[in-house]
Amino acid sequence: MDVTREINKLILSRIKQLLLEHRDTYRVDLHLHTLYSSDGTQTVLQALKKAKEKHIDIVSIADHDSIRAYSEIMKNNYFDNSSLPIIVPGVEFTVSFPEYCERCHILKYFYDINDIGFIGILKQNREAFNNRIHIWFKSIEKNLCLQYFFSKYDIRCSEEQYRFYLGTHRNPIPDYANLMEYLFSILRPHGIGVWDIYNKIIELNQNDLCISRRHDVESAMIRFYKKYHQQDINDNYRKLRPLLAPVGIVDTYYPQYDPIGSLSINEFGQVPIESLMNSGVNVFAHPNANKLYLMEQLEGVISGLELNAHSDIDTNQKIKQIAQERSLVATRGSDKHTDTDEYYIQMEFYDMKYGELQKLYDLFKKCI
Structure with missing residues (x-):
């Protein structure tokens, strides 16, 4: 069992019902990790329950290059469980973007397991x-x-x-x-x-x-x-x-000098960022605020920029400003790997205004 177009339709309808409440703000966390990420220590249910405890309306499990959590979510019918937050299907892809000169991660939402291109991306990254x-x-x-x-x-x-x-x-x-x-x-x-x-x-x-x-x-x-x-x-x-x-x-x-054996490896055969153009909505995860000028190269690939709880206030403010200037959606993400409250202290960080959520909904709708 896995995420298909029909599941995405169900999630979209739940978000639409949420929007019909016409609240000023909605609480959203679209970047959670679980045990299905190699650096995650919380279970799927722990992540969902903690988000519910903090009154978060919408979440996404976005494990590193893995969608294994969604087999568990499907098996336990968490998608249609009104006692839990709405779950947006997601994954955090490690991609190749040499101009960025850092480990580059893209959050992809509303993927479809039946999409050949999406399956190809998963396969290529496993080989990489x-x-x-x-x-x-x-x-x-x-x-x-x-x-x-x-x-x-x-x-x-x-x-x-x-x-x-x-x-x-x-x-x-x-x-x-x-x-x-x-x-x-x-x-x-x-x-x-x-x-x-x-x-x-x-x-x-x-x-x-x-x-x-x-x-x-x-x-x-x-x-x-x-x-x-x-x-x-x-x-x-x-x-x-x-x-x-x-x-x-x-x-x-530093090609002119002997290597020091740094284990920081940015390019190792992972999918090029342009390969993510189709299938789902792409959001640049925890972007470097000093390299946002590179977003000009990604028109048609990237639909949003993430405001990340790990980033400082000035960085997130700059990212939000660039998102507005380029008509991109600004999502919120805790990038939370553990079952703690460390990144759930300043809860107003996760508030999205009605118009912001409507814009995100419209992007999701295009995937159906």
Whole structure:
């Protein structure tokens, strides 16, 4: 059982009934993750119940490159359950957009499992993730920080070992979260914690002959320290990601210098952003406010920009302004991965005005 055109019709009718209430605002969260994302820790029902508890009218489960949650949603008839928020079918695709120079994610809503193009996107990304594993482990071989600890403590690390690890994982999709979990599982038994990795990166970075990269890494480490130095994170494998795979620091960006083994990989064979043009509504997830000029290249591909709870007020305000200028819808998303209230404190963030929701409804309607 999965999402089809008939399911989308049902969801559309429920949103229409909601609009008939003619409220000033509606509470919307169109970016939730569950256990079906490799970095998600909440179940589908936990996510839905928490949203209901916070009086959210409409949600979307948008797991990373996965629609497995919707088999569970269909099986339990959550789509037509009036005691739960309205669920908009969604997925967060990892796509190729080289001009963006960052990991690029697109939220696709109202997909149809019978659409050949949509199925092709899912298949290509599965193959791309498999390719990314190979690239990761080539980078690990060149990562001076990891190789220092591997050599000092005679730690074995290999692509084959990681693939076996994935096979025993609750979510076998290769992603940064379970890569870091794997690395931590072979480092921590030797007493190596997050701050040990941090300190070794600081030390090694001083010897980098590439001045611009050295500065970029230094800036990333300063941001990391300011954010976490008062927190107990030494045993938190998730905090390895901003150290070993800092956003925007990709070895291929510095072709004239030897690689440092950054695990930040932006291009690995995933679908080009233009391939998302058909089938569903596309919203740019957590966009970089300084790169919104690139939206001019995506006319006909992108219908909206996301206001993300992880972003600061100024960033979201700028994104909202650009959305208005370009006649794009501005959605709201918590990007919530856990069953906590961390991103459900300032609930007014999730309020969409009647006109905004009507515009979103009209976009959804075109998919039917």
